[in-house]
Amino acid sequence: MTEANEANGTAAAETIAAFRHRDDLAAIPVYRQGKPAPAGRRAFKLSSNENPYGPLPSVVKAIDAAALTTMNRYPDMHGWKVVERLAKRYDVDPASIILGAGSSEVITMLVDALSGPGTEVIYPWRSFEAYPIIVRGAGATPVEVPLTADLRHDIPAMIAAITDRTRLIIVNNPNNPTSTTVSRAEAEQLMRAVPKDVVVLFDEAYYQFNTDADTEVATELMREYPNIVIARTFSKAYGLAGLRIGFGIGPVPVINEMSKVALPFSVSDVAQTAAVASLDAQDELDARVKDLIAERDRVTDALAEQGWHVPPSGANFFWLQLNDLTDQVAERLTEAGVIARVFSGDGIRISVGTHEANDLVIETCAAIIRDLPAAAEQWGAR
Numbered sequence: 001m002t003e004a005n006e007a008n009g010t011a012a013a014e015t016i017a018a019f020r021h022r023d024d025l026a027a028i029p030v031y032r033q034g035k036p037a038p039a040g041r042r043a044f045k046l047s048s049n050e051n052p053y054g055p056l057p058s059v060v061k062a063i064d065a066a067a068l069t070t071m072n073r074y075p076d077m078h079g080w081k082v083v084e085r086l087a088k089r090y091d092v093d094p095a096s097i098i099l100g101a102g103s104s105e106v107i108t109m110l111v112d113a114l115s116g117p118g119t120e121v122i123y124p125w126r127s128f129e130a131y132p133i134i135v136r137g138a139g140a141t142p143v144e145v146p147l148t149a150d151l152r153h154d155i156p157a158m159i160a161a162i163t164d165r166t167r168l169i170i171v172n173n174p175n176n177p178t179s180t181t182v183s184r185a186e187a188e189q190l191m192r193a194v195p196k197d198v199v200v201l202f203d204e205a206y207y208q209f210n211t212d213a214d215t216e217v218a219t220e221l222m223r224e225y226p227n228i229v230i231a232r233t234f235s236k237a238y239g240l241a242g243l244r245i246g247f248g249i250g251p252v253p254v255i256n257e258m259s260k261v262a263l264p265f266s267v268s269d270v271a272q273t274a275a276v277a278s279l280d281a282q283d284e285l286d287a288r289v290k291d292l293i294a295e296r297d298r299v300t301d302a303l304a305e306q307g308w309h310v311p312p313s314g315a316n317f318f319w320l321q322l323n324d325l326t327d328q329v330a331e332r333l334t335e336a337g338v339i340a341r342v343f344s345g346d347g348i349r350i351s352v353g354t355h356e357a358n359d360l361v362i363e364t365c366a367a368i369i370r371d372l373p374a375a376a377e378q379w380g381a382r
Ligand SMILES: Cc1ncc(COP(=O)(O)O)c(C=O)c1O
Pocket: 048, 049, 101, 102, 103, 104, 105, 128, 172, 175, 176, 203, 205, 232, 233, 234, 235, 241, 245, 246
């Protein structure tokens, strides 16, 4: 009996020692969520690329007025009220849009629909941590193509990795966690080289923050190449990460296949209502995005001035390549109340937060580089 069982007088259930399962489970990594800020002291959670702003009053009002009274009913499975709005916005057939519980689910549906045992999915690495989990979860083989020395997609190497087993190629623009962007010429180069029957996913979770004038926006490229699917989300710029809603845009036949492997009713009515209200409040949200971009530039400029090498960011976060110094720097950041995302042995990703949080990042980084000047030299030493 465990102590807890003893206390409430129940018998402990016997734990299953062995059970039949897929042979490949041991190879699937577990997703690690960004750490929360510790309670009881001044600390900022800058570990999940969330929007630091709370929900817009108009969004709260819309949810309160409609969605909360319909909880006894299943949501509209296709989310037409959102889909129709998005179709108009992107000037596409509503049948070419699919919703998911965050773009994570959209990506999962695409991988599940296209790939499986004996097939390959190509993506850059390091990139979004869910890719290996989703690809291995489908039973497919991940083909991870290392980033270039300046932490960008290596498009020629991704092209060279294509085989007749390739079912999907993922482009993450801007790339999480390195914040680097993919240029129009690079995207074109890739699309020209990819066989017409291989789908390319452009994961654009952070595209609203992408201020690189030379970058690709796949909603334009998809008019030229029909083998493109785009994943976008309401989690980041729209600040709805907790409600779980994202969407995919793609060719109708691909979207139809994705809908077969979708989890029915995964997008709640609350999330759908919030998404519509957010689309209605576009100007207010754009102002917030503009402010976050200004804050990002303020922080990254200040860090560059201090001597850090910060790759140009097209996102609401930035990256410090720290190699063996990663844990040391992470400890200093945590002590100071900056809760960032740490990739041990590689680097640290810091999200853009409120003005106050960003001030603390600037101040803390100044102190760290004073004590640890070698941190500045890690960039080229990879
Ligand atoms: C590159 C990228 N794609 C997709 C997602 C998924 O976000 P969500 O499922 O909240 O839409 C994230 C989340 O961090 C991300 O960084």
